Amino acid sequence: LKDQLAANRHHPAVTRDGTPLKLLANINNVKDVEAAEAMGAAGVGLYRTEYLYLTHENVPDEDEQYEVYKEILQKSPHKYVTIRTLDIGGDKTVAYLGHNHNEANPFMGWRSIRLSFEHPEFFLSQLRAIMRCAAELTEGGPGEVNMLFPMITNVEEMRKANHLVRKAEKSLDERGVPRGKVKVGMMLEVPAAAVCIHHLLELVDFVSIGSNDLVQYLTAADRDNPKVSGLCQPLSPAVVITLKNVIEACNLANTPVTLCGEMAGQPRAFLLLLGMGLRSFSMSPAFIPTIKELAILTTIDHAERVVQKVTEMKTTNQVKRFLRMELEAIS
Ligand code: PEP
Ligand code: MG
DSSP: OHHHHHHHTTSOOBOTTOOBOEEEEEESSHHHHHHHHHTTOSSEEEEETHHHHHTOSSOOOHHHHHHHHHHHHHHSGGGEEEEEOOOOBTTBOOGGGTOOSOOSOGGGSSOTHHHHHTOHHHHHHHHHHHHHHHTTSOTTSSOEEEEEETTOOSHHHHHHHHHHHHHHHHHHHHHTOOOOOOEEEEEEOSHHHHHTHHHHGGGOSEEEEOHHHHHHHHTTOOTTOTTTGGGOOTTSHHHHHHHHHHHHHHHHTTOOEEEOSGGGGOHHHHHHHHHTTOOEEEEOGGGHHHHHHHHHHOOHHHHHHHHHHHTTOOSHHHHHHHHHHHHHHHO
């Protein structure tokens, strides 16, 4: 397997009929960037910044954040990085931002951007650090820095986030600190946002689908609780329809869309997502070589026919069985 991984590392990610794909890496820290490079990622599609905060006793200041983001950008394949703002809460906690676990429903509670909004000074320092790291790129040269807001639920929140982006830009300009161009996007992981995707698309440069949370929220089933995790199925008909709607809405609006949940690295889901029109996938680096191998065996036409069939299915087991058969037929 090692030989196979080494062999396709430098191959472009492309389907059998020549459609180019973007296979990106999810990373949690600087060390993971090396794995991304080694596995042939086209860039970093999701940098979970919360790990930087989890390892600190207190809030890291703007300069500290800037230094880390800069290092990640410089080491990222093709200098392409999507930096997600703090996504604390649910299962991860940082005491110094006033966050603790005394909530009846932590996953539906005060987490992620909801918490960042209540710490505007900290939040703005993170936005400024991201913009400053983007200044490392040369204009017209390679590379891209994207800023990603987690857990966006509605239009008001996205407007608020955009307002803070403008504010951070202004304060850097007033201080005379260089900043680079940054695209601003949202994680699509709350069902309410999936329903109103057409309104949200007016407010973002790109969308990244967080299927881990989306599936959990859509099915109202905690995937870490064995009593109910059977309901929390990425290949359930409700999830399939939701993903199809979101991907189609993004493509129709010409808004770049990536999926960065665990699904992106699963062969059965990959076939389905490809057929829905998804062309950008972000996953744990270890899955990239396998998905690249699978892409070269697959045609878009086939994947689209698979989606047509799957959207008529009524149960998860039917979907899973059918996708397994389709995969066996091509590999
Ligand atoms: C997701 O929810 O799918 C996601 C990628 O984010 P995280 O796993 O960090 O919640
Ligand atoms: Mg998430």
